[in-house]
Amino acid sequence: GAVVSQHPSWVICKSGTSVKIECRSLDFQATTMFWYRQFPKQSLMLMATSNEGSKATYEQGVEKDKFLINHASLTLSTLTVTSAHPEDSSFYICSAPHQQMNTEAFFGQGTRLTVV
């Protein structure tokens, strides 16, 4: 099946620093990728839709300047958490639909971010 690789799988950073998370589709091209945030024991909350070659679409309540998304190529989308604070600690996960929009979403392994 299709593979989406997310890196790093976990990261610990100091408050005020920025962290970049990468999401790669390894064996298919993804013009669209989705970024989710998952709090402990809760569901996936869509943060933004990453579009190759254009600006990302952010969900209501998600700060664009805080969570920078870049979809530079058909196989790579990045999420940068800028000036991280402890409340940004969470599980971030990306997904990419394969081929058609109505098919399954392939998820990356997720990134556990801890801000100290």
Add this chain to the structure above:
Amino acid sequence: GQQVMQIPQYQHVQEGEDFTTYCNSSTTLSNIQWYKQRPGGHPVFLIQLVKSGEVKKQKRLTFQFGEAKKNSSLHITATQPTDVGTYFCAGRVGLGNLIFGKGTKLSVKP
């Protein structure tokens, strides 16, 4: 906004017992998908239902899509320890984004 409600939030069963999780949408869905997330892992696609009244089976798992395409269920027969995890439904309205339910966390007592 569009919501997909999923119940129950938690389910503890004895090994061998059956398990069911339900999803309801306020809006007619074009399709509904089910995912399983093992503890510490990422969601993995299980199945997609598209047709009204559709029923699909995967071994001990039975998936149903309601006639009105607003609700769905996942039923596991004779649960096993390998069934442990959180089961999410995700509905799509038209060509919109997937909207995930809150998930049902299943624990199985041997």
